[in-house]
Amino acid sequence: MPQIQVLPPILRNKIAAGEVIERPASVVKELIENSIDARSTDIRIEVLYGGKRLIKVSDNGMGMDKGDALLCFERYATSKLLNEEDLFHIKTMGFRGEALPSIASVAKVKLVTAPQGRYQGISIEIQGGEVKTVKDSPSIGTTIEVRDLFFNTPARRKFLKAHNTELFHIIDRVTEEALSYYEIGFSLVSDNHETMRIPVASSPRERILQIYGDEFLEGLIEIDTQAADIKMNSFIAKEGNVRNSKAYQFIFINKRPIRNSSITHAVYSAYEGMLPQKKHPVFFLFLTIDPGMVDVNVHPSKREVRFENKETIYYFVQSSIKEALPQVPPHIPYGSTSTSPSVISEALDLGYKPCLSFIYLGDAFIAFSNREGLTLIDQHAAHERILYEKFLRGADINSHRLLFPKQMRLSHKEYHIILQNRTSLRDFGIEVDDFGQDTVIVRSLPEVLREADIRGILSDIASCLIEGVAPDKELREAIAAKIACHQSVRGKTILKQEEVSQLLSDLQDCLHPNNCPHGRPTRIFLSLEDLKKMFKRT
Numbered sequence: 026m027p028q029i030q031v032l033p034p035i036l037r038n039k040i041a042a043g044e045v046i047e048r049p050a051s052v053v054k055e056l057i058e059n060s061i062d063a064r065s066t067d068i069r070i071e072v073l074y075g076g077k078r079l080i081k082v083s084d085n086g087m088g089m090d091k092g093d094a095l096l097c098f099e100r101y102a103t104s105k106l107l108n109e110e111d112l113f114h115i116k117t118m119g120f121r122g123e124a125l126p127s128i129a130s131v132a133k134v135k136l137v138t139a140p141q142g143r144y145q146g147i148s149i150e151i152q153g154g155e156v157k158t159v160k161d162s163p164s165i166g167t168t169i170e171v172r173d174l175f176f177n178t179p180a181r182r183k184f185l186k187a188h189n190t191e192l193f194h195i196i197d198r199v200t201e202e203a204l205s206y207y208e209i210g211f212s213l214v215s216d217n218h219e220t221m222r223i224p225v226a227s228s229p230r231e232r233i234l235q236i237y238g239d240e241f242l243e244g245l246i247e248i249d250t251q252a253a254d255i256k257m258n259s260f261i262a263k264e265g266n267v268r269n270s271k272a273y274q275f276i277f278i279n280k281r282p283i284r285n286s287s288i289t290h291a292v293y294s295a296y297e298g299m300l301p302q303k304k305h306p307v308f309f310l311f312l313t314i315d316p317g318m319v320d321v322n323v324h325p326s327k328r329e330v331r332f333e334n335k336e337t338i339y340y341f342v343q344s345s346i347k348e349a350l351p352q353v354p355p356h357i358p359y360g361s362t363s364t365s366p367s368v369i370s371e372a373l374d375l376g377y378k379p380c381l382s383f384i385y386l387g388d389a390f391i392a393f394s395n396r397e398g399l400t401l402i403d404q405h406a407a408h409e410r411i412l413y414e415k416f417l418r419g420a421d422i423n424s425h426r427l428l429f430p431k432q433m434r435l436s437h438k439e440y441h442i443i444l445q446n447r448t449s450l451r452d453f454g455i456e457v458d459d460f461g462q463d464t465v466i467v468r469s470l471p472e473v474l475r476e477a478d479i480r481g482i483l484s485d486i487a488s489c490l491i492e493g494v495a496p497d498k499e500l501r502e503a504i505a506a507k508i509a510c511h512q513s514v515r516g517k518t519i520l521k522q523e524e525v526s527q528l529l530s531d532l533q534d535c536l537h538p539n540n541c542p543h544g545r546p547t548r549i550f551l552s553l554e555d556l557k558k559m560f561k562r563t
């Protein structure tokens with residue numbers, strides 16, 4: 026027979042910690058949110074070894090008196106909820122009373138705090154959930170130090186990644202909170218270097234500018250919309266300002282950073298017809314909704330919410346964004362055919378001639394015919410393939426030192442990873458130097474990237490480095506693909522005759538001319554036979 030036991034508090038907290046505290050970044054998030062709830066205006070975060078050795082968060086908020094300081098490590102101890110009614114009108118970031126006991130059960134914690142206006146406070150040390158020392162101590166605001174996370178749960182410690190990866194997660198969390206709480210100043214010091222310093226701002230717009238720089242902000246449209254119970258201030262990508270990753274997509278509900286597939290879908294659907302395949306829009310949505318209509322008590326990490334009126338929010342977001350974007354002409358479908366055209370065979374001689382006659386279909390496809398049939402080229406995909414192979418071979422890169430080096434502000438994460446991979450970039454003819462304050466200076470560029478959106482390229486390369494492509498060869502391929510992709514999708518250039526001939530012969534010279542580096546076809550061939558079948562002449 027099973028013997029049922031009520032688990033002791035230390036074990037209960039360890040179980041809760043499993044849900045709330047996944048990695049150092051989760052500790053950072055919880056501590057920052059506590060400082061926010063304590064009405065701080067200045068939050069400092071310090072970490073060692075990606076937060077694995079130390080996470081220290083200091084604030085200038087309202088602090089705690091001795092009684093509260095001793096109570097705050099108890100499970101379900103919170104100052105943010107009084108009754109059931111409050112649970113459905115949450116206005117604070119925390120409310121579950123779980124974070125501090127969870128953290129204290131899996132780390133060595135020291136809390137120093139004093140109530141506002143009283144310098145005399147208390148210092149408490151607690152290890153693996155057991156209080157070790159309690160002393161009087163002066164303090165302004167609250168400082169919490171969390172050392173050796175998961176020191177007593179080796180199974181969890183094992184899952185922690187390299188220092189850098191953990192640091193990137195921390196940077197993400199700080200960035201997210203800072204985007205939302207623009208009225209608070211944040212700083213992050215990692216291994217004794219100041220990684221982020223974000224002074225108090227006066228609007229979300231100014232905050233985005235502080236974090237990502239003015240060039241980034243210029244690529245966005247700000248929109249303010251309002252409906253019965255919803256308000257939205259958002260910053261969305263202008264048409265054509267697309268990324269290869271979803272790294273710049275943020276949704277905040279009543280200042281809480283959340284993930285929500287329905288709202289994300291609403292955004293993508295507003296961009297319908299404007300997004301090339303596998304491209305993603307940048308967006309920052311700050312939604313304000315009556316707290317009574319959002320349930321934030323869905324998950325311990327509070328990353329998800331449930332809406333009372335999901336559809337209304339979906340259409341509100343979709344239409345707000347759609348109205349701000351240029352209208353896309355409706356798509357006219359052609360008669361469908363059961364015969365799919367054959368992708369060009371490599372052996373086929375296209376007979377490219379210098380005075381080749383071709384026509385443009387739209388601004389991306391080039392069509393030309395010869396004796397065997399009709400060839401359709403996707404100009405961008407073809408260009409991408411050519412550039413990709415060029416970069417991979419390292420041939421004809423022709424890197425030039427810029428007369429006027431370009432200064433470029435990146436996000437904190439991008440800045441770190443780009444500087445760490447300077448040598449790999451040099452192989453591609455891109456030379457960057459550290460300029461401090463999240464800024465790099467681009468000194469040399471390959472000829473073909475002269476006119477390119479180099480910031481976009483660096484940020485795409487950074488996201489591919491962050492996502493991780495381990496072996497050396499793959500990394501080269503990934504970087505080459507990012508560069509090629511960025512350069513070739515830019516602008517709607519209509520090529521001249523010689524350029525088309527050049528494109529075709531360069532494509533023909535490629536090792537794998539039929540597909541772009543992402544696998545999309547570069548050229549499609551319809552033989553006379555195919556055409557006959559389509560017209561049902563066989």
Ligand code: ADP
Pocket residue numbers: 055059060063084086087088089097102103104105118119120121122123124125126167
């Ligand atoms: P919750 O935030 O859900 O209430 P926590 O375990 O994170 O639960 O914190 C417990 C309580 O400790 C909070 O409700 C708050 O009263 C107090 N507290 C935690 N951090 C701070 C801080 N930085 N400043 C003032 N009070 C704090």
Ligand code: MG
Pocket residue numbers: 055058059118119120122124125
């Ligand atoms: Mg909390």
